[in-house]
Amino acid sequence: MAENQKNYDFTSIEKKWQEFWEREKIFRADDDSDKPKYYALDMFPYPSGAGLHIGHPEGYVASDILARYKKACGYNVLHPMGWDAFGLPAEQYAIKTGTHPSVTTKANVDNFRRQIKSIGFAIDWDREINTTDPGYYQWTQWIFLKLFQRGLAYVDEKPVWWCPNLKAVLANEEVVDGKSEVGNHPVERRNLRQVVLRITAYAEKLLEGLDELDWPDSTKRQQKAWIGRSEGAQVQFEIAGLDEELEVYTTRPDTLFGATYMVVAPEHPLLNQLTVAEKKDEVKVYVDAAAKKSDLDRTDLAKDKSGVFTGSYCLNPVNGEKVPVWVADYVLISYGTGAIMAVPAHDERDYEFAEKYQIEIRRVIAHPDRNEEKSKLPYSGPGLMVNSGKYNGMEATACKAKIIFDLETKGSGRGAINYKLRDWIFSRQRYWGEPIPLVWVSLEDFEKAKATEGILRNLLPTEPVTSDQDGTTLYALPLPAAELPLQLPKVENYQPAGTGESPLATIPDWLEIWYNLQTGESLPRTEPKPTGDRWVPATRETNTMPQWAGSCWYHLRYLDPKNGERLVDPAKETYWGGPDFYIGGAEHAVLHLLYARFWHRFLYDERVLANPEPFKKLFHQGLILGEDGNKMSKSVGNVVNPDVVIDAYGADSLRLFEMFLGPLEAVKPWSEKGIEGVHRFLKKVHRECLQTDKHLQDQESNKETLKVLHETILKVSEAIEDLRLNVAISQMMILVNQLQKVDSFSLDTIKTLLQLLAPFAPHLAEELWESLGGKPSIIFEPWPQARKELLVSDEITIVFQVNGKLRGEGQFPKDVDKDSVISAAKADTKVQTFLEGKEIVKEIYVPGKLVNLAAKG
RNA sequence: GCCCGAGUGGCGGAAUUGGUAGACGCAGCGGACUUAAAAUCCGUUGGCCGCAAGGCCGUGGGGGUUCAAGUCCCCCCUUGGGCACCA
Incomplete structure (x- = not known):
């Protein structure tokens, strides 16, 4: 019995298999495969300094279960991860401490990556992306220039939220009840020069496109209302x-x-x-x-x-x-x-x-x-x-x-x-964002550019983009693709100019340039002006892009993350298409999902992409509340840290419990006791597996076990497809309870259970699979198929009702006819007591299920 | 104010198309094992009445449709989310 007492040592099991998956590149997505593809996408996180909290993995676990399940079903699966890493917090931190945002960002990304890896996701890490990487934002800038070229970008004075304390312009969603979301400072309206994207030109297309999408109704409704036709x-x-x-x-x-x-x-x-x-x-x-x-x-x-x-x-x-x-x-x-x-x-x-x-x-x-x-x-x-x-x-x-x-x-x-939809204010007066790749020149130089043969001329919009600055009108010229990425300059001081301009406005070396009207090349003005009349003085646009920019198209970059020539290779885009499944918070129902659809649709119209809509199937996971039923927050002190949970119970228990908590889309509270329950379940699986004297039989001989097993295969498969993962787990618990009850079961039975469990608790499933003589990885084994004929027993139970109330039941052969069931019901002694003195006015028979006798009197 | 969603035991939740309400888990109670504890296992657990057999009530509240309602319809309450003078 020594083996029975072997502990469920999740820490070493999980480490072992995470290393195995990484070493063997088990989750590498193949760009060149005959298999059908499946692309499961998570809304990528902003790597904050606080690290991962328990809410992040909820969606990731769900998509991971789907990804692993689809892989077992024979799909070529892509499940990537990346970082939406531009944003205000890193810049605020830089202002306070002088640490470059890239340093903070790198540290935060490293921490997020470590935490995410510790949960054991089936992620193809070779495709990791980061929006702050110049190799990435080069293409964000490229898309912007396309929009500019097509007349979908312009500059205008727009009233924006200005926060005097942060000395920054805030987006609508960063203002909550008249206060800044970050720091809770008062804000006011100010007219400032802004770069604006003409999303209104796409109002009709964005509205029409919604019809074909498999999205939550409420999200579609919100987008419709936002567009407001x-x-x-x-x-x-x-x-x-x-x-x-x-x-x-x-x-x-x-x-x-x-x-x-x-x-x-x-x-x-x-x-x-x-x-x-x-x-x-x-x-x-x-x-x-x-x-x-x-x-x-x-x-x-x-x-x-x-x-x-x-x-x-x-x-x-x-x-x-x-x-x-x-x-x-x-x-x-x-x-x-x-x-x-x-x-x-x-x-x-x-x-x-x-x-x-x-x-x-x-x-x-x-x-x-x-x-x-x-x-x-x-x-x-x-x-x-x-x-x-x-x-x-x-x-x-x-x-x-x-x-x-x-x-x-x-x-x-x-x-x-x-339409209610307004154009999209696309500029932020900040440092830590993608520089907008435009330069400003005089009317005279602009006219010259239009008249100069060369690449630049072809990149201009039909109507010039102008901006009034200090009483003169300046004209916008783009950087050609060859000049991208336009990198963020190094700065000494991250404090905004304070005038409503970004810190970039305070760096003359970067701001003031010599610009070549033919090629779009540029040099700092501190250097001597190159010879030739094609070089003119120009100033760079100092605004940077909003955080939405990078997330508008990241789903495409995963398909071809290292391509230096193109945004995405058309062959790869054709093979992978868009995500088959996209999961993320409902708070992005409008902005991110509308902006991303806008860019995607635009790139489709530009023939860069083969599909008009990015996200065919969308799902919003619900919030996980603190154990006290309140939203998790540092100030309330009810935040649960996944690191602590993994230390205590292991990643598999964490994964399983996040899914067992309730319906994926529901808001639901965390429970420390609850995780002990699923942890106990995994321990039970571990014990039953290693109790080798209990599964010596070749064939499953217990009819009941066989029936429960196939019921479980069926229910778990259906539940995964429908994302009713809590129900799938319940069903596996029922199967394990059955195995525990019987004296013995077959090796085949227990191995099938492990396959069903593998998407949910992959580390334990791999470990036990190997210990039962299976060859890793379990994920390569074909998904079990339910034998539905086993689910119908020869004997069926039919219940008897009188006036809709349960009064008895009887066993019948499965092909029993209506008349014999009804007479059996009438003969039932208990049924008779309730019929006494009454007249049967109606007899209802639901085949195989119930009899209802309606009686009066 | 308008538009959506939700309300089921002490708790999280199940019941996919109207057909045995409460699966599964947590917590509780009783027991086994143990010197003891932990771990594990077995039993029990919606409420009320009853010694029992059993009965009655019960899915936020009220009404309705139906042989049959957690599920469909009407009204109301509570709660979560979205929008907010968009003509």
């Missing part, structure tokens, strides 16, 4: 006494007769002309006040609408009625035309405003139930048109098209589509 009409209103027209956008042209006032946004270009002399002061006070409000204030004060009458009137194109024009900040300049026709009877916001300022509220859509009493205003549902001249009596929804057509005929409107 609406159909309606642009309508021109003549302005009384002015030779101008006021154009509005409306989704409800059918309510035109109910427009009792108009509103322009405080920033509207016609406001000044619209404002009559005696209203000038009042309007000015209002507009100034609105300008001082941040967007946040404007939304917060939403409950209380305000506005000022301009003194002007428009003429309603459908009936010539005079309609007063107001200015109010509940109308946004950034959406539609910045002006609306207000229909208080059928729009909540207009209703509120009209009530406050006692403007007429005129119903033009009748509620379908005709009960005027009941149909409160504002009413936005369907109905028949009233008070609408010749349109009266028509169905409002159907009338939209009719009115648009009539407006078009008269030349006072047209059908229009609008």
Whole structure:
């Protein structure tokens, strides 16, 4: 019995097999294979200084189980890992300590890699990537230049969140409740020069593409809402006494007769002309006040609408009625035309405003139930048109098209589509990001560049990209691909310029260059100007790219991580396609996943890629909470460190428990006791395996064991495919409980169990597989197939119900007919007690399952 | 405010298409082994009533459809997430 007492020494087992996998390159993905491919992708981590926390591996374990399972099923599997390593924390740390962000980043990456490796993932480490690697960001810059060339990048003054404490511009998502996410400092709105990507040009494609994706519905819905497509009409209103027209956008042209006032946004270009002399002061006070409000204030004060009458009137194109024009900040300049026709009877916001300022509220859509009493205003549902001249009596929804057509005929409107989606502010005033590979020259030099034969000329967008700086207009020229990567310069001081410019603006050597208009070559201005009139003075763009940039296309680089000639070899892209499975947090439902789709779709349109959509199947793992049910956080002190868990229970227990916790997509609390449970299960497997006197038989002779085994094969396989991994583990526990119960079982049975367990607890499975005489790696063994014929027993149990309540059961041969089951049910003594004095009114038989006798009386 | 998702024992959860609610695990209780402990194993464990046989109740609450509802429909409550004057 000595062998039975051998301990489950997970520490040495796990070390042994991790070394074996690495040495033998077991998980190398083959670029040149006849096998079908399977690409499982995790959202790659930002390697923070805090190291991995217990939430990170949740998704990784799930994708790893899938990857290992698919490999056993005969697929050529790619499961890579990399680092999204640009970002603010390393830069903040550099400001504080003077340590170069690359040093911090390297240390953090090393730590993350060590931690991830300790969990034993089936990762092809030869494909590791890092967004801060010049060999990587060269291609991030390359994609940007393509976008620039196609006119999808421009420069504009944009209001952005500015944090005076961090001296940095923050993205929307880095601002939480008016405070910076990092450090919780106050932030304010500031207009700053920004590089912007024209994602709005892709609004329609991004919307359409969603339909074919196997994504969570909620994520698709969020993206749809973010893109915010609406159909309606642009309508021109003549302005009384002015030779101008006021154009509005409306989704409800059918309510035109109910427009009792108009509103322009405080920033509207016609406001000044619209404002009559005696209203000038009042309007000015209002507009100034609105300008001082941040967007946040404007939304917060939403409950209380305000506005000022301009003194002007428009003429309603459908009936010539005079309609007063107001200015109010509940109308946004950034959406539609910045002006609306207000229909208080059928729009909540207009209703509120009209009530406050006692403007007429005129119903033009009748509620379908005709009960005027009941149909409160504002009413936005369907109905028949009233008070609408010749349109009266028509169905409002159907009338939209009719009115648009009539407006078009008269030349006072047209059908229009609008999107909520805004262009993407792509620049950050920071050091630790990809430099934007543009230079700025004078108009004169720009014209010269356009006239110069050479590569540069072909890289220019049709419309020049310009920027006003210190009163002069500068023109953007790209760096050609041969000049990439444009590397980050070494700096002494990481403090931002403080003016809203990046630290790069403080390095004259890097900033000021001689630039060759033909070749795009550059030299520091500190060197003498090379001869020839093709060399001109230029300054570099000092903005860097946002962290989203590197993550927009990393899924492609894994396919060909070391290619110096191309972003990805087309042959490899054709073979691998996109990830077959992509897993990551739901917090990226919109931004990362929308930006990545934008770039991917653009590269597809450029014929760089063969597929229009990057991520066909997407899954969001749920959050793992602390044991106290709260979100894990350092300040609460409920953070669980995977290193500690692995020390105590081993990586296999960690993996198994993260999956056993509950449904993958659910938010669920960690439990120290719970991990002991799965650890006990693994110990049991270990013990049953090494108890060699218990599995001497060749063939499985116990019918029950055989049945449970094949049930387990079936359920585990299905559960992995459906990512119901907690259920798969439960089923394996049921099988092990069975093996423990019987006196003996076959070697084959236990080896099959190990194969099923291998994706979940790979180290232990390898170890036991080897100890049973199997040749490593277990992952090369073909996945077991369930023999479904074993699952049907000759005898079946059928339950008897009376009025839906369980009253008995009986054993029957599996091909029993309905009549004999029903008579058996009626003969059951207990059933009879419940039928006494009653009349059977209906007999239900669900073949092989149950009888229900409905009785009355 | 609007749009989604969730609510099942003491706890995490299972029940894939309406068909035996509570699989599996944790915790609890009782027992075996042990000098003892740990480890392991066996039994038990939704609530109420009952000596028992057994009965009744039970999937957030209320109503409904059905022979049959955790599952479908309506209303409400709680909770998590998303959006937030987008005309």
